[in-house]
Amino acid sequence: MLFTIIVVLIIGLVVLAIVINAIQQHKEEQEAQHRKELNKVKLIIDETENILAASGQLPMPVHMIGVLNNRILQALKVTEKLNPKSYDIQQRIEDAESKATIPETEVPELPHSFALPDNDKMIIQYIQAIKKIRITLRSEHAKGRVPPQIFASLEKYFEKLQLRVNIETIYKRGCNAIASKTLGSARQYFEKAIKALEGQMNEDDYAMTRQQNCKDKLLEIQALLSAEQNIVVPPKLDAIDEQFETKTKW
16 A cells, blocks of 8 residues: 555656646746747847938938838837836837827938948948838838838839939949049940949939930040040061161251
């Protein structure tokens, strides 16, 4: 009888250990999932704040700023649910709410001119920022957070902005190539710009003007190449010819 009780107790302890272990594993899995979700939300907030910081160098419509701030607001609300005791979460939510309004007015046209950075590295960062903005805009629209008409206007706006940055960068490099007498490279730059502009569905004044500018540059390059070919270089005399060359005495 005592033996049976001991066996039952041992089995009970084993079962209890298994149950406790299962509960502990489940708890650890929940905590890991909780941390994963918090990290994901933090990444969204950090990424969006970086885009907003970079947007200071871009001609950014207030509509897009509202979209980005609303993205931060939604992420902060998720953070509040996951971690209600998070430091200053309420204040951050209130700050985001004050900036997260997307105006119902029409998205303005892209400015006719804007300054591009002189540094190639900064231009690359400029283009990368535009690409991130477009990806974020599409993501927020897919979640139903951007009105369809505003989305269409912003998508068109940033598509034009990205094209203009690319074209202006190529055009500048082409002009620099002419100045440095690397006419072959210059021709390639302007031909590339023309091809990109011709590929646009709806040409605006900028596209038509820049396309004509590039064609004018190609004509300039052709004139420079023709001038180089027409330059007659006198044959170089070797040492013997120089000895027998007729010299005029005055």
